Amino acid sequence: MTEVITKLVVDCATGEATEVPLTAEELAQRETDRLAFEAREAERLAAEEAKEAAKASANAKLAALGLTADEIAAITA
């Protein structure tokens, strides 16, 4: 059985609250929004991972130059 997705519509004039099934247009918009969110989220995660990788690489290069962990922390904090 297909799940019916509803929205709650509150009429401020009467105080009546009604559960209304989403229209085909609203369902399509949801899907568009979901895909857009996933794309933005993937982009954000990729940027964060790239930043972390760059940080690790920089720390490794500093260590290779002979800096101690405390010294690296002192100049990167």
Added chain:
Amino acid sequence: MKLIESKTLGTAQASIEFTSIPQDGTDLVVFCSLRTNVNAIAATLSFNTGGTYTRRRLQGDGSSVISDTASVDLVVNASTGTTTNTFSNTQIYIPNYTGSTAKSYSSDSVTENNSTEAYQTLIAGRWSETAAITSLKITVANTLDAGSIISLYKITKGSDGIVTTSP
């Protein structure tokens, strides 16, 4: 400030919409306590139909900050990554909602989480339409959990220009 309507969701809903908003107020205030059933913290605010929304966002998540143009208006507690049975908190302020110019609004919201990752989001938004706001909707990526609460208030300016309050 006078309550127009307040609803606590008894069942999960994709969105909640207030219609036929009375036009005798000056400003609108929305208070929300929300939780959603998916791992997506963002929710959007929309008025009437149509129009273009532009936003500036300042957001912290417990370890980093961003400042950007956002496509969302508030954060909600997600099903994963937040403490069970906790809800976000949001206040949205919409001044001069019956005016005949584009509408500005602001939103400040936080997610509740017993962990490092908890969001604090400030939004300054603008809706391009010049019509008075008669309906207001909050939409999430999937559905809002039962127990989520949304309350709509109006603030009415007195005839002397001073904002009055009602019990």
